Amino acid sequence: MPGLIPPFAIRTVGLMDRRPWHSTPGTRVDDWMLTVFLGGRGWYQHHGGTVLVVGGMLGLVPPIQPGILAADPDDPYIHWYCRFNGAHACHLADGILASRGGVRFAQCAQTASIADRLRAVAPIHRTDLPERMGSAEVALAGILVGLSGSEEHRDEGKFFTAESLEDHLRRNLDQPTDLEAIARHFQVSVRTLTRRCSAWTGRSVQRWHEQMKMTWAADLLASTEISVSEVAQRSGYRDPAYFSRVYRRHHGHPPSRRSGGSDP
Structure with a gap:
Protein backbone atom coordinates (compact mmCIF):
# COMPACT_ATOMS: atom_id res chain seq x y z
CA MET A 1 0.00 0.00 0.00
CA ARG A 154 18.05 -5.42 32.72
CA ASP A 155 16.62 -3.83 35.83
CA GLU A 156 13.17 -3.87 34.25
CA GLY A 157 12.92 -7.57 35.13
CA LYS A 158 12.37 -6.59 38.75
CA PHE A 159 9.06 -4.95 37.83
CA PHE A 160 6.50 -7.51 36.71
CA THR A 161 3.56 -5.76 35.08
CA ALA A 162 1.45 -6.35 31.98
CA GLU A 163 3.44 -3.62 30.23
CA SER A 164 6.85 -5.04 31.15
CA LEU A 165 5.77 -8.55 30.14
CA GLU A 166 4.52 -7.29 26.77
CA ASP A 167 7.76 -5.38 26.20
CA HIS A 168 9.85 -8.44 27.10
CA LEU A 169 7.88 -10.67 24.74
CA ARG A 170 8.16 -8.16 21.89
CA ARG A 171 11.92 -7.89 22.37
CA ASN A 172 12.23 -11.67 22.12
CA LEU A 173 10.17 -12.39 19.02
CA ASP A 174 13.13 -14.32 17.57
CA GLN A 175 13.20 -16.70 20.54
CA PRO A 176 11.00 -19.69 21.41
CA THR A 177 8.44 -19.02 24.14
CA ASP A 178 10.26 -20.49 27.15
CA LEU A 179 8.07 -20.05 30.25
CA GLU A 180 10.87 -20.94 32.67
CA ALA A 181 13.24 -18.40 31.11
CA ILE A 182 10.57 -15.68 31.15
CA ALA A 183 9.73 -16.44 34.79
CA ARG A 184 13.44 -16.25 35.71
CA HIS A 185 13.70 -12.89 33.98
CA PHE A 186 10.92 -11.48 36.14
CA GLN A 187 12.01 -13.39 39.26
CA VAL A 188 8.60 -15.06 39.64
CA SER A 189 7.38 -18.66 39.47
CA VAL A 190 6.00 -20.13 36.25
CA ARG A 191 2.64 -20.47 38.02
CA THR A 192 2.61 -16.76 38.89
CA LEU A 193 3.67 -15.85 35.35
CA THR A 194 0.89 -17.86 33.71
CA ARG A 195 -1.79 -16.85 36.21
CA ARG A 196 -1.10 -13.13 35.92
CA CYS A 197 -0.81 -13.20 32.13
CA SER A 198 -4.20 -14.89 31.92
CA ALA A 199 -5.71 -12.29 34.28
CA TRP A 200 -4.18 -9.37 32.37
CA THR A 201 -4.86 -10.53 28.81
CA GLY A 202 -7.33 -13.40 28.90
CA ARG A 203 -4.71 -15.50 27.08
CA SER A 204 -1.83 -17.75 27.93
CA VAL A 205 1.75 -16.47 27.60
CA GLN A 206 2.26 -18.85 24.67
CA ARG A 207 -0.83 -17.62 22.78
CA TRP A 208 -0.01 -13.96 23.43
CA HIS A 209 3.57 -14.39 22.23
CA GLU A 210 2.39 -16.42 19.26
CA GLN A 211 0.05 -13.61 18.18
CA MET A 212 2.91 -11.11 18.39
CA LYS A 213 5.15 -13.43 16.37
CA MET A 214 2.53 -13.92 13.65
CA THR A 215 1.92 -10.16 13.40
CA TRP A 216 5.68 -9.59 13.14
CA ALA A 217 6.03 -12.37 10.55
CA ALA A 218 3.30 -10.80 8.42
CA ASP A 219 5.05 -7.41 8.67
CA LEU A 220 8.35 -8.96 7.56
CA LEU A 221 6.74 -10.77 4.64
CA ALA A 222 4.94 -7.62 3.50
CA SER A 223 7.90 -5.27 3.99
CA THR A 224 10.96 -7.29 2.94
CA GLU A 225 12.14 -9.78 0.32
CA ILE A 226 13.67 -12.22 2.82
CA SER A 227 12.73 -15.89 2.54
CA VAL A 228 9.96 -17.60 4.47
CA SER A 229 12.55 -19.77 6.24
CA GLU A 230 14.38 -16.65 7.45
CA VAL A 231 11.11 -15.05 8.54
CA ALA A 232 10.46 -18.22 10.53
CA GLN A 233 13.84 -17.88 12.26
CA ARG A 234 13.28 -14.18 12.98
CA SER A 235 9.89 -15.09 14.47
CA GLY A 236 11.34 -17.70 16.82
CA TYR A 237 10.49 -20.84 14.82
CA ARG A 238 13.32 -23.23 14.00
CA ASP A 239 11.06 -25.52 11.91
CA PRO A 240 9.76 -23.66 8.79
CA ALA A 241 7.04 -26.28 8.20
CA TYR A 242 5.62 -25.81 11.71
CA PHE A 243 5.90 -22.02 11.29
CA SER A 244 3.88 -22.28 8.07
CA ARG A 245 1.12 -24.24 9.80
CA VAL A 246 0.87 -21.71 12.63
CA TYR A 247 0.93 -18.83 10.14
CA ARG A 248 -1.87 -20.38 8.08
CA ARG A 249 -3.97 -20.87 11.23
CA HIS A 250 -3.62 -17.18 12.12
CA HIS A 251 -3.86 -15.57 8.68
CA GLY A 252 -5.89 -18.04 6.66
CA HIS A 253 -3.24 -18.50 3.97
CA PRO A 254 0.35 -19.81 3.82
CA PRO A 255 3.29 -17.42 4.29
CA SER A 256 4.48 -18.14 0.75
CA ARG A 257 1.45 -16.17 -0.53
CA ARG A 258 3.00 -12.81 0.11
CA SER A 259 2.60 -9.37 -1.36
CA GLY A 260 4.80 -8.85 -4.41
CA GLY A 261 5.43 -12.52 -5.25
CA SER A 262 6.28 -15.91 -3.87
CA ASP A 263 9.01 -16.91 -1.46
CA PRO A 264 12.40 -16.18 -3.10
Missing part, protein backbone atom coordinates in the same frame (compact mmCIF):
# COMPACT_ATOMS: atom_id res chain seq x y z
CA PRO A 2 1.57 3.37 -1.00
CA GLY A 3 2.68 5.50 1.94
CA LEU A 4 2.76 2.59 4.39
CA ILE A 5 5.77 2.80 6.72
CA PRO A 6 7.40 -0.57 7.52
CA PRO A 7 8.10 -1.56 11.15
CA PHE A 8 11.71 -0.34 10.81
CA ALA A 9 12.41 2.53 8.40
CA ILE A 10 15.66 4.47 7.99
CA ARG A 11 15.79 7.99 6.58
CA THR A 12 19.52 8.78 6.96
CA VAL A 13 22.77 7.07 7.95
CA GLY A 14 26.09 8.88 7.84
CA LEU A 15 29.35 9.89 9.49
CA MET A 16 30.14 13.24 11.10
CA ASP A 17 33.95 13.39 11.13
CA ARG A 18 35.60 16.19 13.12
CA ARG A 19 33.79 19.23 11.74
CA PRO A 20 34.79 21.96 14.22
CA TRP A 21 31.69 24.12 14.01
CA HIS A 22 29.07 21.45 13.47
CA SER A 23 25.71 21.87 15.22
CA THR A 24 22.34 20.28 14.53
CA PRO A 25 18.95 19.61 16.12
CA GLY A 26 18.92 16.35 18.09
CA THR A 27 16.61 14.97 15.38
CA ARG A 28 14.18 16.22 12.75
CA VAL A 29 10.57 15.75 11.61
CA ASP A 30 8.92 12.89 13.57
CA ASP A 31 11.98 10.64 13.48
CA TRP A 32 14.20 9.26 16.23
CA MET A 33 17.98 9.78 16.05
CA LEU A 34 20.59 7.23 17.10
CA THR A 35 24.20 8.45 17.40
CA VAL A 36 27.36 6.59 18.43
CA PHE A 37 30.42 8.63 19.35
CA LEU A 38 33.87 7.25 18.59
CA GLY A 39 36.07 10.19 19.58
CA GLY A 40 36.34 13.91 20.15
CA ARG A 41 33.78 15.80 22.17
CA GLY A 42 30.77 18.07 21.99
CA TRP A 43 27.69 19.16 23.92
CA TYR A 44 24.03 18.29 23.91
CA GLN A 45 21.71 20.98 25.23
CA HIS A 46 18.17 20.11 26.24
CA HIS A 47 15.67 21.70 28.63
CA GLY A 48 18.22 24.28 29.70
CA GLY A 49 20.80 21.64 30.71
CA THR A 50 24.03 20.75 28.94
CA VAL A 51 25.61 17.29 28.69
CA LEU A 52 29.22 16.70 27.68
CA VAL A 53 29.34 14.17 24.83
CA VAL A 54 32.54 12.12 24.37
CA GLY A 55 33.72 8.93 22.67
CA GLY A 56 32.07 5.75 23.87
CA MET A 57 28.67 7.39 24.32
CA LEU A 58 25.40 6.53 22.59
CA GLY A 59 22.68 9.07 21.96
CA LEU A 60 19.00 8.26 21.47
CA VAL A 61 16.83 11.32 20.85
CA PRO A 62 13.02 11.22 20.37
CA PRO A 63 11.16 13.72 18.16
CA ILE A 64 9.68 15.52 21.18
CA GLN A 65 11.85 18.49 22.22
CA PRO A 66 14.95 17.21 20.38
CA GLY A 67 17.45 19.71 21.74
CA ILE A 68 20.71 20.79 20.06
CA LEU A 69 23.95 18.84 19.48
CA ALA A 70 27.16 20.86 18.89
CA ALA A 71 30.81 19.93 18.36
CA ASP A 72 33.69 21.28 20.45
CA PRO A 73 35.67 23.34 17.89
CA ASP A 74 38.96 22.44 19.60
CA ASP A 75 38.29 18.68 19.61
CA PRO A 76 35.27 18.02 17.37
CA TYR A 77 33.50 14.69 17.70
CA ILE A 78 33.44 11.72 15.35
CA HIS A 79 30.07 10.02 15.31
CA TRP A 80 27.86 7.81 13.20
CA TYR A 81 24.20 8.76 13.05
CA CYS A 82 20.99 7.02 12.01
CA ARG A 83 17.64 8.81 11.77
CA PHE A 84 14.76 6.34 11.74
CA ASN A 85 11.06 5.72 12.14
CA GLY A 86 8.61 2.79 12.00
CA ALA A 87 6.22 1.59 14.70
CA HIS A 88 8.32 -1.29 16.01
CA ALA A 89 11.58 0.70 15.89
CA CYS A 90 9.99 3.57 17.82
CA HIS A 91 8.50 1.14 20.36
CA LEU A 92 11.92 -0.38 21.03
CA ALA A 93 13.63 3.02 21.17
CA ASP A 94 11.04 4.31 23.63
CA GLY A 95 11.63 1.29 25.87
CA ILE A 96 15.42 1.71 25.74
CA LEU A 97 15.15 5.39 26.63
CA ALA A 98 12.73 4.65 29.48
CA SER A 99 15.09 2.03 30.88
CA ARG A 100 17.84 4.68 30.88
CA GLY A 101 15.66 6.91 33.02
CA GLY A 102 15.13 9.27 30.07
CA VAL A 103 18.88 9.97 29.78
CA ARG A 104 19.47 10.65 26.09
CA PHE A 105 23.28 10.49 25.99
CA ALA A 106 25.17 7.91 28.06
CA GLN A 107 28.15 5.57 27.93
CA CYS A 108 27.49 2.34 26.05
CA ALA A 109 29.65 -0.77 25.68
CA GLN A 110 28.26 -1.45 22.20
CA THR A 111 29.32 1.73 20.39
CA ALA A 112 32.07 0.07 18.31
CA SER A 113 29.85 -2.78 17.11
CA ILE A 114 26.94 -0.42 16.35
CA ALA A 115 29.29 1.86 14.39
CA ASP A 116 30.42 -1.17 12.35
CA ARG A 117 26.79 -2.01 11.50
CA LEU A 118 26.02 1.54 10.44
CA ARG A 119 29.23 1.78 8.40
CA ALA A 120 28.22 -1.35 6.49
CA VAL A 121 24.96 0.23 5.23
CA ALA A 122 26.06 3.88 4.86
CA PRO A 123 25.52 6.30 3.29
CA ILE A 124 21.74 6.68 3.21
CA HIS A 125 20.04 10.03 2.60
CA ARG A 126 16.33 9.85 1.82
CA THR A 127 13.70 12.56 1.71
CA ASP A 128 10.93 10.01 2.21
CA LEU A 129 10.90 6.88 4.33
CA PRO A 130 11.09 3.59 2.42
CA GLU A 131 7.93 1.56 1.82
CA ARG A 132 9.79 -1.74 2.32
CA MET A 133 12.51 -2.90 4.66
CA GLY A 134 15.95 -3.55 3.21
CA SER A 135 19.27 -4.71 4.63
CA ALA A 136 19.75 -1.37 6.43
CA GLU A 137 16.43 -1.75 8.24
CA VAL A 138 17.31 -5.32 9.24
CA ALA A 139 20.60 -3.94 10.66
CA LEU A 140 18.68 -1.28 12.61
CA ALA A 141 16.38 -3.95 14.04
CA GLY A 142 19.42 -5.87 15.26
CA ILE A 143 20.90 -2.75 16.85
CA LEU A 144 17.73 -1.82 18.73
CA VAL A 145 17.00 -5.36 19.87
CA GLY A 146 20.61 -5.65 21.05
CA LEU A 147 20.35 -2.41 23.02
CA SER A 148 17.04 -3.54 24.52
CA GLY A 149 18.65 -6.74 25.79
CA SER A 150 21.95 -5.24 26.92
CA GLU A 151 23.07 -5.32 30.53
CA GLU A 152 22.36 -1.61 30.83
CA HIS A 153 18.62 -2.32 30.62
Whole structure:
Protein backbone atom coordinates (compact mmCIF):
# COMPACT_ATOMS: atom_id res chain seq x y z
CA MET A 1 0.00 0.00 0.00
CA PRO A 2 1.57 3.37 -1.00
CA GLY A 3 2.68 5.50 1.94
CA LEU A 4 2.76 2.59 4.39
CA ILE A 5 5.77 2.80 6.72
CA PRO A 6 7.40 -0.57 7.52
CA PRO A 7 8.10 -1.56 11.15
CA PHE A 8 11.71 -0.34 10.81
CA ALA A 9 12.41 2.53 8.40
CA ILE A 10 15.66 4.47 7.99
CA ARG A 11 15.79 7.99 6.58
CA THR A 12 19.52 8.78 6.96
CA VAL A 13 22.77 7.07 7.95
CA GLY A 14 26.09 8.88 7.84
CA LEU A 15 29.35 9.89 9.49
CA MET A 16 30.14 13.24 11.10
CA ASP A 17 33.95 13.39 11.13
CA ARG A 18 35.60 16.19 13.12
CA ARG A 19 33.79 19.23 11.74
CA PRO A 20 34.79 21.96 14.22
CA TRP A 21 31.69 24.12 14.01
CA HIS A 22 29.07 21.45 13.47
CA SER A 23 25.71 21.87 15.22
CA THR A 24 22.34 20.28 14.53
CA PRO A 25 18.95 19.61 16.12
CA GLY A 26 18.92 16.35 18.09
CA THR A 27 16.61 14.97 15.38
CA ARG A 28 14.18 16.22 12.75
CA VAL A 29 10.57 15.75 11.61
CA ASP A 30 8.92 12.89 13.57
CA ASP A 31 11.98 10.64 13.48
CA TRP A 32 14.20 9.26 16.23
CA MET A 33 17.98 9.78 16.05
CA LEU A 34 20.59 7.23 17.10
CA THR A 35 24.20 8.45 17.40
CA VAL A 36 27.36 6.59 18.43
CA PHE A 37 30.42 8.63 19.35
CA LEU A 38 33.87 7.25 18.59
CA GLY A 39 36.07 10.19 19.58
CA GLY A 40 36.34 13.91 20.15
CA ARG A 41 33.78 15.80 22.17
CA GLY A 42 30.77 18.07 21.99
CA TRP A 43 27.69 19.16 23.92
CA TYR A 44 24.03 18.29 23.91
CA GLN A 45 21.71 20.98 25.23
CA HIS A 46 18.17 20.11 26.24
CA HIS A 47 15.67 21.70 28.63
CA GLY A 48 18.22 24.28 29.70
CA GLY A 49 20.80 21.64 30.71
CA THR A 50 24.03 20.75 28.94
CA VAL A 51 25.61 17.29 28.69
CA LEU A 52 29.22 16.70 27.68
CA VAL A 53 29.34 14.17 24.83
CA VAL A 54 32.54 12.12 24.37
CA GLY A 55 33.72 8.93 22.67
CA GLY A 56 32.07 5.75 23.87
CA MET A 57 28.67 7.39 24.32
CA LEU A 58 25.40 6.53 22.59
CA GLY A 59 22.68 9.07 21.96
CA LEU A 60 19.00 8.26 21.47
CA VAL A 61 16.83 11.32 20.85
CA PRO A 62 13.02 11.22 20.37
CA PRO A 63 11.16 13.72 18.16
CA ILE A 64 9.68 15.52 21.18
CA GLN A 65 11.85 18.49 22.22
CA PRO A 66 14.95 17.21 20.38
CA GLY A 67 17.45 19.71 21.74
CA ILE A 68 20.71 20.79 20.06
CA LEU A 69 23.95 18.84 19.48
CA ALA A 70 27.16 20.86 18.89
CA ALA A 71 30.81 19.93 18.36
CA ASP A 72 33.69 21.28 20.45
CA PRO A 73 35.67 23.34 17.89
CA ASP A 74 38.96 22.44 19.60
CA ASP A 75 38.29 18.68 19.61
CA PRO A 76 35.27 18.02 17.37
CA TYR A 77 33.50 14.69 17.70
CA ILE A 78 33.44 11.72 15.35
CA HIS A 79 30.07 10.02 15.31
CA TRP A 80 27.86 7.81 13.20
CA TYR A 81 24.20 8.76 13.05
CA CYS A 82 20.99 7.02 12.01
CA ARG A 83 17.64 8.81 11.77
CA PHE A 84 14.76 6.34 11.74
CA ASN A 85 11.06 5.72 12.14
CA GLY A 86 8.61 2.79 12.00
CA ALA A 87 6.22 1.59 14.70
CA HIS A 88 8.32 -1.29 16.01
CA ALA A 89 11.58 0.70 15.89
CA CYS A 90 9.99 3.57 17.82
CA HIS A 91 8.50 1.14 20.36
CA LEU A 92 11.92 -0.38 21.03
CA ALA A 93 13.63 3.02 21.17
CA ASP A 94 11.04 4.31 23.63
CA GLY A 95 11.63 1.29 25.87
CA ILE A 96 15.42 1.71 25.74
CA LEU A 97 15.15 5.39 26.63
CA ALA A 98 12.73 4.65 29.48
CA SER A 99 15.09 2.03 30.88
CA ARG A 100 17.84 4.68 30.88
CA GLY A 101 15.66 6.91 33.02
CA GLY A 102 15.13 9.27 30.07
CA VAL A 103 18.88 9.97 29.78
CA ARG A 104 19.47 10.65 26.09
CA PHE A 105 23.28 10.49 25.99
CA ALA A 106 25.17 7.91 28.06
CA GLN A 107 28.15 5.57 27.93
CA CYS A 108 27.49 2.34 26.05
CA ALA A 109 29.65 -0.77 25.68
CA GLN A 110 28.26 -1.45 22.20
CA THR A 111 29.32 1.73 20.39
CA ALA A 112 32.07 0.07 18.31
CA SER A 113 29.85 -2.78 17.11
CA ILE A 114 26.94 -0.42 16.35
CA ALA A 115 29.29 1.86 14.39
CA ASP A 116 30.42 -1.17 12.35
CA ARG A 117 26.79 -2.01 11.50
CA LEU A 118 26.02 1.54 10.44
CA ARG A 119 29.23 1.78 8.40
CA ALA A 120 28.22 -1.35 6.49
CA VAL A 121 24.96 0.23 5.23
CA ALA A 122 26.06 3.88 4.86
CA PRO A 123 25.52 6.30 3.29
CA ILE A 124 21.74 6.68 3.21
CA HIS A 125 20.04 10.03 2.60
CA ARG A 126 16.33 9.85 1.82
CA THR A 127 13.70 12.56 1.71
CA ASP A 128 10.93 10.01 2.21
CA LEU A 129 10.90 6.88 4.33
CA PRO A 130 11.09 3.59 2.42
CA GLU A 131 7.93 1.56 1.82
CA ARG A 132 9.79 -1.74 2.32
CA MET A 133 12.51 -2.90 4.66
CA GLY A 134 15.95 -3.55 3.21
CA SER A 135 19.27 -4.71 4.63
CA ALA A 136 19.75 -1.37 6.43
CA GLU A 137 16.43 -1.75 8.24
CA VAL A 138 17.31 -5.32 9.24
CA ALA A 139 20.60 -3.94 10.66
CA LEU A 140 18.68 -1.28 12.61
CA ALA A 141 16.38 -3.95 14.04
CA GLY A 142 19.42 -5.87 15.26
CA ILE A 143 20.90 -2.75 16.85
CA LEU A 144 17.73 -1.82 18.73
CA VAL A 145 17.00 -5.36 19.87
CA GLY A 146 20.61 -5.65 21.05
CA LEU A 147 20.35 -2.41 23.02
CA SER A 148 17.04 -3.54 24.52
CA GLY A 149 18.65 -6.74 25.79
CA SER A 150 21.95 -5.24 26.92
CA GLU A 151 23.07 -5.32 30.53
CA GLU A 152 22.36 -1.61 30.83
CA HIS A 153 18.62 -2.32 30.62
CA ARG A 154 18.05 -5.42 32.72
CA ASP A 155 16.62 -3.83 35.83
CA GLU A 156 13.17 -3.87 34.25
CA GLY A 157 12.92 -7.57 35.13
CA LYS A 158 12.37 -6.59 38.75
CA PHE A 159 9.06 -4.95 37.83
CA PHE A 160 6.50 -7.51 36.71
CA THR A 161 3.56 -5.76 35.08
CA ALA A 162 1.45 -6.35 31.98
CA GLU A 163 3.44 -3.62 30.23
CA SER A 164 6.85 -5.04 31.15
CA LEU A 165 5.77 -8.55 30.14
CA GLU A 166 4.52 -7.29 26.77
CA ASP A 167 7.76 -5.38 26.20
CA HIS A 168 9.85 -8.44 27.10
CA LEU A 169 7.88 -10.67 24.74
CA ARG A 170 8.16 -8.16 21.89
CA ARG A 171 11.92 -7.89 22.37
CA ASN A 172 12.23 -11.67 22.12
CA LEU A 173 10.17 -12.39 19.02
CA ASP A 174 13.13 -14.32 17.57
CA GLN A 175 13.20 -16.70 20.54
CA PRO A 176 11.00 -19.69 21.41
CA THR A 177 8.44 -19.02 24.14
CA ASP A 178 10.26 -20.49 27.15
CA LEU A 179 8.07 -20.05 30.25
CA GLU A 180 10.87 -20.94 32.67
CA ALA A 181 13.24 -18.40 31.11
CA ILE A 182 10.57 -15.68 31.15
CA ALA A 183 9.73 -16.44 34.79
CA ARG A 184 13.44 -16.25 35.71
CA HIS A 185 13.70 -12.89 33.98
CA PHE A 186 10.92 -11.48 36.14
CA GLN A 187 12.01 -13.39 39.26
CA VAL A 188 8.60 -15.06 39.64
CA SER A 189 7.38 -18.66 39.47
CA VAL A 190 6.00 -20.13 36.25
CA ARG A 191 2.64 -20.47 38.02
CA THR A 192 2.61 -16.76 38.89
CA LEU A 193 3.67 -15.85 35.35
CA THR A 194 0.89 -17.86 33.71
CA ARG A 195 -1.79 -16.85 36.21
CA ARG A 196 -1.10 -13.13 35.92
CA CYS A 197 -0.81 -13.20 32.13
CA SER A 198 -4.20 -14.89 31.92
CA ALA A 199 -5.71 -12.29 34.28
CA TRP A 200 -4.18 -9.37 32.37
CA THR A 201 -4.86 -10.53 28.81
CA GLY A 202 -7.33 -13.40 28.90
CA ARG A 203 -4.71 -15.50 27.08
CA SER A 204 -1.83 -17.75 27.93
CA VAL A 205 1.75 -16.47 27.60
CA GLN A 206 2.26 -18.85 24.67
CA ARG A 207 -0.83 -17.62 22.78
CA TRP A 208 -0.01 -13.96 23.43
CA HIS A 209 3.57 -14.39 22.23
CA GLU A 210 2.39 -16.42 19.26
CA GLN A 211 0.05 -13.61 18.18
CA MET A 212 2.91 -11.11 18.39
CA LYS A 213 5.15 -13.43 16.37
CA MET A 214 2.53 -13.92 13.65
CA THR A 215 1.92 -10.16 13.40
CA TRP A 216 5.68 -9.59 13.14
CA ALA A 217 6.03 -12.37 10.55
CA ALA A 218 3.30 -10.80 8.42
CA ASP A 219 5.05 -7.41 8.67
CA LEU A 220 8.35 -8.96 7.56
CA LEU A 221 6.74 -10.77 4.64
CA ALA A 222 4.94 -7.62 3.50
CA SER A 223 7.90 -5.27 3.99
CA THR A 224 10.96 -7.29 2.94
CA GLU A 225 12.14 -9.78 0.32
CA ILE A 226 13.67 -12.22 2.82
CA SER A 227 12.73 -15.89 2.54
CA VAL A 228 9.96 -17.60 4.47
CA SER A 229 12.55 -19.77 6.24
CA GLU A 230 14.38 -16.65 7.45
CA VAL A 231 11.11 -15.05 8.54
CA ALA A 232 10.46 -18.22 10.53
CA GLN A 233 13.84 -17.88 12.26
CA ARG A 234 13.28 -14.18 12.98
CA SER A 235 9.89 -15.09 14.47
CA GLY A 236 11.34 -17.70 16.82
CA TYR A 237 10.49 -20.84 14.82
CA ARG A 238 13.32 -23.23 14.00
CA ASP A 239 11.06 -25.52 11.91
CA PRO A 240 9.76 -23.66 8.79
CA ALA A 241 7.04 -26.28 8.20
CA TYR A 242 5.62 -25.81 11.71
CA PHE A 243 5.90 -22.02 11.29
CA SER A 244 3.88 -22.28 8.07
CA ARG A 245 1.12 -24.24 9.80
CA VAL A 246 0.87 -21.71 12.63
CA TYR A 247 0.93 -18.83 10.14
CA ARG A 248 -1.87 -20.38 8.08
CA ARG A 249 -3.97 -20.87 11.23
CA HIS A 250 -3.62 -17.18 12.12
CA HIS A 251 -3.86 -15.57 8.68
CA GLY A 252 -5.89 -18.04 6.66
CA HIS A 253 -3.24 -18.50 3.97
CA PRO A 254 0.35 -19.81 3.82
CA PRO A 255 3.29 -17.42 4.29
CA SER A 256 4.48 -18.14 0.75
CA ARG A 257 1.45 -16.17 -0.53
CA ARG A 258 3.00 -12.81 0.11
CA SER A 259 2.60 -9.37 -1.36
CA GLY A 260 4.80 -8.85 -4.41
CA GLY A 261 5.43 -12.52 -5.25
CA SER A 262 6.28 -15.91 -3.87
CA ASP A 263 9.01 -16.91 -1.46
CA PRO A 264 12.40 -16.18 -3.10
